[in-house]
Amino acid sequence: MMLTIRKAVSSDLSAIAQITEDTFQEHIQPGVTRLQNNLLLVAELQGVVVGFAANFQTRSAYGEGRFELDLLAVDPSARGRGVGYSLLSGCIQRASVSSADVLRALVRADNLAMSQLCARGGLQRSAQPYVLYIARPPRPPRRVRGRQSVRAGHLVSVDTLTYRGIWLEGDLSQAAIAQAQQIARAENRSRIGALVPTADAPVAALLSENGFAAVGTFYWWSSSL
Numbered sequence: 757m758m759l760t761i762r763k764a765v766s767s768d769l770s771a772i773a774q775i776t777e778d779t780f781q782e783h784i785q786p787g788v789t790r791l792q793n794n795l796l797l798v799a800e801l802q803g804v805v806v807g808f809a810a811n812f813q814t815r816s817a818y819g820e821g822r823f824e825l826d827l828l829a830v831d832p833s834a835r836g837r838g839v840g841y842s843l844l845s846g847c848i849q850r851a852s853v854s855s856a857d858v859l860r861a862l863v864r865a866d867n868l869a870m871s872q873l874c875a876r877g878g879l880q881r882s883a884q885p886y887v888l889y890i891a892r893p894p895r896p897p898r899r900v901r902g903r904q905s906v907r908a909g910h911l912v913s914v915d916t917l918t919y920r921g922i923w924l925e926g927d928l929s930q931a932a933i934a935q936a937q938q939i940a941r942a943e944n945r946s947r948i949g950a951l952v953p954t955a956d957a958p959v960a961a962l963l964s965e966n967g968f969a970a971v972g973t974f975y976w977w978s979s980s981l
Contacts, residue, residue, distance in 0.1 A: 757801065757837060761846040764796040764808065771805035772798065772917075779829040782918045796917065797846045799830070799839045806834035809843040810917040813856055817910035817926055823847075823856035823981070826916050828870065840869075844877045852981055860978035862888075862951075874977035882976040886951040887960065889968035893940035893948060911936050913943065921947035928952075928959050933966050 764772065773784045799807035807830035814822045825847050830839045851859040863870045865885055875881070909932030912923040922936045922945055936948050950968065952959050960970075 758803075759837070759839065759842055760800045761797055761842050762800065763794050764798045768798050768805050768808075772796070772808045775805075775808060775829050775831055776827070776918065778831070780827065780918070784917050785919065795850065797843060797850065799834075799843050801834055801837070801839065806831045807839045807843055809847050811847055811850070812914060812916060813854065814912050814914060814923075820858065821854075821856040823851035823854055823859040824914075825859065825861035827918070828861075828873075840873050841876060844873055848877060848979070854981075856981055858978055858980055860976055862974050863977055865973040865975060871975070871977070877979075879977040879979045882978070885954050885973050885975055887954055887970050888972055888974055889950045889952060889960070889963045890971050891948045891963075891966065891968040892946065893937050894967060909935075911939065913939070913945070919947050920945045921949060924948065924950040928962065930962065930966075933962070 769784070776782055776784055795811040795813070797809045797811070798805050808827070809825065810827040812824050812826060814824055816822060825844075828840060828843055828847075830843070848859060859879070861870070861874060861879065863874060871881070909928055910925040911932065912925060914921050914923055920943070922940050924932060924936055926932075928950060933948075939945070940948055948968075950959075950963055951974070952963065954973065
């Protein structure tokens with residue numbers, strides 16, 4: 757078996773798009789040409805692309821650099837051959853030479869295959885689970901109740917293989933949500949997301965009031981670099 761892990765090139769996009777649709781029922785962004793700043797890796801088996809790993813980088817409110825493993829998928833015909841582990845190893849190696857301080861992946865609680873892969877790769881699971889809330893930016897501006905300060909929140913603009921969005925992090929407030937909505941509209945971003953600990957009912961209620969919907973329970977898997 758001749759397996760190669762390498763950076764993606766433009767001619768790989770059709771295969772990546774097909775695997776993305778088959779695995780996640782999502783489409784890659786049209787006109788993807790920067791290839792995630794060379795953080796998009798493919799697995800090539802006997803000259804055929806059979807898997808990929810899409811990554812990007814973010815920075816926390818405290819300045820921590822984060823190498824985000826966003827998507828990892830293998831064509832069903834190539835599963836059971838170590839392709840997924842080789843892709844994860846490639847991401848870890850790429851992260852180790854980046855400016856990031858930590859590599860992390862957000863994994864659905866019921867995704868046992870990816871959880872086992874992360875554990876095998878030496879990543880540690882977060883102690884608590886999180887619920888992911890997603891919203892589409894509303895067209896009319898929403899009225900902001902209370903003070904306009906967003907110091908407690910941290911907004912992260914992200915450009916991934918499948919969407920352009922805003923992440924809400926930190927202590928969320930109505931003002932932070934309103935600012936995220938404003939930025940998303942101005943920058944034509946399609947999603948706003950927030951992770952909430954499962955026990956944080958007040959924040960969950962605030963997000964629901966603003967049109968966010970829960971899409972699943974997740975754990976962070978991470979490794980210091």
